[in-house]
Amino acid sequence: MEYLILGAVLLVVLIGAGIGLLVPRRRGRIDLPPVTPGQVADEVSGGTDTLAPPEPEEAQVVEPAPPALDVPEPTAGRLVRLRSRLSRSQNALGRGLLTLLSRDHLDEDDWEEVEDTLITADVGVAATTEIVERLRERTRVLGTRDPSELRALLAEELIAAIGADADRSLHTAPHEDRPAVLLMVGVNGVGKTTTCGKVARVLVADGRTVLLGAADTFRAAAADQLQTWGERVGAETVRGPEGADPASVAFDAVRQGIAAKVDTVLVDTAGRLQNKVGLMDELGKVKRVIEKNGPVDETLLVLDATTGQNGLLQARVFTEVVDVTGVVLTKLDGTAKGGIVISVQRELGIPVKLIGLGEGPDDLAPFEPAAFVDALLGEAA
Structure with missing residues (x-):
């Protein structure tokens, strides 16, 4: 009788252990409901939201920005701003002449050197002759050797030779019916x-x-x-x-x-x-x-x-x-x-x-x- 009781207890223990092993495994599974053919058709046609892929975002077309336009420097006073660019001509023509003219005594050789300086600077023979003759006369009459006065005299003669009264404007204004x-x-x-x-x-x-x-x-x-x-x-x-x-x-x-x-x-x-x-x-x-x-x-x-x-x-x-x-x-x-x-x-x-x-x-x-x-x-x- 005792053996029957022990056997029954062992059987109960074994059954309980078996149930304990099976329950965790069932908890680890996810059972999905069966899918009907109708539901498959709905998913393909977008009828449900359960498995439908996200709608693609519409591509954004970005127009390139137009290139920025240059703003040219104003022409008024532009020559004054660029005066340092004339350094080569300045040394040969301007400063060279002022150095010659400021000598204590100007003889014929000196005046010939003045002429050579002007001709070398491409002033031209006729214009050089006129400029030198006028400078000789004015410096003789005025008797000046002051650098600032000599500079003023030379500037007047060069401006006169260039021609201050010429029309140098660009005729760019439109006409009534055409540019x-x-x-x-x-x-x-x-x-x-x-x-x-x-x-x-x-x-x-x-x-x-x-x-x-x-x-x-x-x-x-x-x-x-x-x-x-x-x-x-x-x-x-x-x-x-x-x-x-x-x-x-x-x-x-x-x-x-x-x-x-x-x-x-x-x-x-x-x-x-x-x-x-x-x-x-x-x-x-x-x-x-x-x-x-x-x-x-x-x-x-x-x-x-x-x-x-x-x-x-x-x-x-x-x-x-x-x-x-x-x-x-x-x-x-x-x-x-x-x-x-x-x-x-x-x-x-x-x-x-x-x-x-x-x-x-x-x-x-x-x-x-x-x-x-x-x-x-x-x-x-």
């Missing part, structure tokens, strides 16, 4: 397209709206270069395919300028050698085609100041073909021949209207004779 038109001309290698871009900045700085015409169709990079200059100040560029007729591009530029009602159309032309008759005739054609819409207001000749008297030979031919109204004299900061300003005007009767004094985008300044001479002479010793 003003400026035509840029010049020989190869003077940086004409770059200068054209800088002139556009001068016009924008003076409050004009500008459209550019890329009529230099011979160089593939010329139109791209001009367009880049225009984009910096918000000016549109009209261009044609490489090798297109320059006159046609120039005509289209003016017509588009009329339609857009801009103030000024600035037309760049290909650089050309002054002794190539065919190219010069083509330049004349460009101007004639433009003038079917109205007269050209300004024809600006770009000259490299470092070429000296050779620049005069170039200028004479251009004036015969297109009637140049003004000169843009570049690279004056890189030459001791600042007197080219005087010789260009005296020989050609054409005023210098703009001068370049560096490679910066705003290093092109309206030419002011008094400020220019003041910069050349520097401070009196």
Whole structure:
């Protein structure tokens, strides 16, 4: 009997242990309800939110911000701000002359040295003769050797030789029914397209709206270069395919300028050698085609100041073909021949209207004779 009781107890213990082992395992399972075919269809069609994938977010298109436009420096007083760029011309022309003139006694050799200094600075023989004769007479009569007085005398003579009364304004004001038109001309290698871009900045700085015409169709990079200059100040560029007729591009530029009602159309032309008759005739054609819409207001000749008297030979031919109204004299900061300003005007009767004094985008300044001479002479010793 005792054995039966022990057996029953062991059986109860074994059954209880078995139940204890089974219960934790059931608690570790997650039983999901059966899924019906209808529910599968709902999930695929988005009918329930239980297993539906999240809706993709709509792609946001971010428009690139327009490039910031340059704000060119105002042209008023720009030459005064750039006066230090004339240091080479200043040393050769201004300070050299003041040193000579301040000697205690000036003999014939001294005056010949004054003449040589002026001629070396490309003032020109005729202008040099006049300047020296007037200086000799005035210093003899006044008997002055004071540096400040000598500087004043020399400044007066140089300003008189340059011509203080010439019209140096750029005629860029629009007409009633059309914009003003400026035509840029010049020989190869003077940086004409770059200068054209800088002139556009001068016009924008003076409050004009500008459209550019890329009529230099011979160089593939010329139109791209001009367009880049225009984009910096918000000016549109009209261009044609490489090798297109320059006159046609120039005509289209003016017509588009009329339609857009801009103030000024600035037309760049290909650089050309002054002794190539065919190219010069083509330049004349460009101007004639433009003038079917109205007269050209300004024809600006770009000259490299470092070429000296050779620049005069170039200028004479251009004036015969297109009637140049003004000169843009570049690279004056890189030459001791600042007197080219005087010789260009005296020989050609054409005023210098703009001068370049560096490679910066705003290093092109309206030419002011008094400020220019003041910069050349520097401070009196």
